[in-house]
Each structure stands twice: as C-alpha cells, then as structure tokens.
Amino acid sequence: NVNDASFAIACCHLSAGKENVESRRNEVVDIMLKAFSKYPDIKFKDYDYFFFFGDVNSRINLDKDECMEYITQRKFNELLTFDQFNVYKKETSVISQLEEGCINFAPTYKYVYGSENYNLKKRTPSWCDRIFYKKGAKVDVVKYGRCEYTLSDHKPIYGVYNVKTWIVDQNEKEKIIRNLSINNESNI
Numbered sequence: 001n002v003n004d005a006s007f008a009i010a011c012c013h014l015s016a017g018k019e020n021v022e023s024r025r026n027e028v029v030d031i032m033l034k035a036f037s038k039y040p041d042i043k044f045k046d047y048d049y050f051f052f053f054g055d056v057n058s059r060i061n062l063d064k065d066e067c068m069e070y071i072t073q074r075k076f077n078e079l080l081t082f083d084q085f086n087v088y089k090k091e092t093s094v095i096s097q098l099e100e101g102c103i104n105f106a107p108t109y110k111y112v113y114g115s116e117n118y119n120l121k122k123r124t125p126s127w128c129d130r131i132f133y134k135k136g137a138k139v140d141v142v143k144y145g146r147c148e149y150t151l152s153d154h155k156p157i158y159g160v161y162n163v164k165t166w167i168v169d170q171n172e173k174e175k176i177i178r179n180l181s182i183n184n185e186s187n188i
Helices: 021-034 064-072 076-080 084-091 170-186
Strands: 007-013 049-055 098-100 129-134 139-146 157-163
Parallel strands (some): 007 049
Antiparallel strands (some): 049 129
C-alpha cells in the first residue's frame, strides 16, 4: 500500500513461440485471477493499481515483409491491429482490464545481437516487451518508450507514470460504518 491505495506488481516472462497464443492468454488470466492463490479472496485485478510487465512474447500476425513495410513507414498504430495482445484484449474480459501507454516506437524484438537490425531469418518483429496497468485507474503515462541497447535480441522498454493515492479519514469512515449499521438494524 501507498497511503491507502493498494498496488500489485507482476513481472512476467510468458510462453515463447508464435504458436503458443493460448498458453500466453491463459498465463495472463491466471496472473490476473490466481496470482495470490495462498489468499483466495485477493486477486491481482482487484487492487486499486496494478502494473503487469515483462516479456509477454506477443507476436504480430503478419509475415516479415508486410511487418517491415509498416515499421519502415512508422505506421505503428496500424501495425498494432495485428498484435496478439491487442487481440486478447478484445476477446478476453479479464485481459481487457489492461491498459498500455501509446506505443510510438518500433517493435522491441527480434534484433541481431550488437546491431540495430532485425533478425528476419526466423522471426517477424514484434512488441514482446510491454508494460500494462489497470484500465480506469488514475494513471498518467509520463513516458513510455524503449532503450536503444544492442546487448540483446530485445530492446528493453521503460515507463514513467504518475499515480494518485489517497488517505482515508478513519474517524469519518467509522461514522459512516456506524450510520450504515444503525440503518441496517432499523430495516430489520
């Protein structure tokens, strides 16, 4: 908790491979609904704020050449319509509770180590690396981007966010609870 606002944070590495679409979708649902199985009344999705990030291994459902045309023209919004994670959000109500900052950067995977070039031998470039937060929460995205490191086949991402927390006036809360109790007793 920060003040009286609750936060949950999950860093993940979902199943790899273009064919593991259902596995990844199920893993996201499990995190949202079962992450705290020791505490069955607490669900990740029920916190005031949550951040869900990591290598979600989301792929773009296009062939390499088509994908590279979008990237070359920097038509990222159009390219995102082919992104598997965005498809999950349309098809799965729990996943639709995830929001993301505006992606105005090229896909973060798969690069030739030590270069700025995509490795197009086996893979279509994709936004595997993502940061999501709770839809409807008071989150302002200050910055969402990627780092231009060449030490990996991924480009790491980062996000800077402002969130609003609150402090509950405990005396006022107790008064409200007492009034509710009195009203409930008089209705019995």
